[in-house]
Amino acid sequence: MTEEIKSWLTDMDGVLVHEGYALPGAAEFIARLTELDRPYQVLTNNSIFTPRDLSARLAASGIKVPEERIWTSALATATFVAQQMPGGRAYVIGEAGLTTALYQAGYIMTDVDPDYVILGETRTYSFSSITRAIRLIRDGARFIATNPDPTGPSTEGPLPATGAVAALITKATGRSPYFVGKPNPVMIRAALNRIEAHSETTAMIGDRMDTDVLAGMEAGLRTFLVLTGSTTEADVEKYPFRPTEVRPSIAELIDRV
Template sequence: MKKYKAYLIDLDGTMYRGSEPIPEAVRFVNQLHDKGIPHLYMTNNSTSAPKTVAERLAGMGVKCVADQVMTTSLATARYLHEQAPSARVYVVGEQGLQEALEDYGFRLTETNPDAVVMGLDRSITYDKLSKATVAVRNGAMFISTNEDAAVPTEQGFHPGNGALTSVVTTAAQQNPVFIGKPQPIMVDMAMQALGLSKDEVALIGDNYDTDILAGVRAGIDTIHVNTGVTSREAAAGKEIPPAYQVETLAEWADYL
């Protein structure tokens, strides 16, 4: 086992399941806090602002502030600012994404945008998809927060942003730049924020196809925790398995 100077930590399935916190994970991250070990939370959810996510974690007993939370909305706004800081943007998404773009100074518009940005939108309409399609076909940059095909809810799996994005991808015949996990863009941004080298940081997550694969693609070590989507056996059987596997984060506490 290896000691790391900082951690990138997934949320759903790692810190909590739905509305229920995972006690071992809460104790683990509070130990990180108490020991002064830097850590950032990373989520593909684009609907909530970092402050909202931090407040949710705090309500579960986690010592957390908004600056420790990186959402795909925040990462998307930062990415677009690096690529085209003066872009006029058409947004398909909810408040978290809209606020992140506005905070970076983007002008949101439905007319002749320079970029189309898509995130999960639970009020999606044919009109929104049509406007996005027309803009992309007319040459607008096409960016999507994440490619999750489905999202878990209390009623079962609902369409995720990846499913909504695929409509525009098919109609416009153009693939977007995906920002969230398993793509490495958001991980790279988190690494920049930490200011550490790749061998000093580990990514912790439950889902191999998003969390662990993002770490693999970004070139950092990964710790798979068996509290969510991907089973221990399935993760171990992947072509590139996680660097480490634990049943719960209580097992990693001795290596802090």
């Protein structure tokens, strides 16, 4: 017998919002979770923004999500390195979402003898910062990246993202990063810990098979693929794993809360 779903994890872009606009049923789904006091977290591989920034952006689209309900790859990365090496030193390529999370985790930002080179997403990747990262990694710094996404969305079209820049650094150093964000189940398990949830009674909603569904499946969650983002129903057949259910949008899951 399948246990009742008591907690929810959901991706943000492609599930709740698209280019700043709420997707069908998103505001109602979150409102339903809040009304029934269901534990939940909104997950994103985007490491640019802080949870406060993202909460404000969601509010502008009509979706009310408190910042403590938002779990980013930047927060997951900061939590991971703080557990691995408390009070460490890092050379960071990224924006406020990542640097703020690392400062709050007790990390020192430095370009001299860091324990880690941590690569996140930024709209201003510079040749000099990438060169510095390459040299530090070749000198022995451990290489971490917030997420493996090769591209990110913009109104003009795809932009190179963390995964693409990580590949450049790997080519130059021969060292592959440890990716903390989805599909790494580490990010999922950390989100579960935040809300004291169990994998047996938690579901993951996402729009991508290769990140959301894979991460949820590997963490032992039920998975719902919604078709309002990257993956089409035809795409599902290309993968050697399947979501628990496929739904047109998050609107079809409101009655499951």
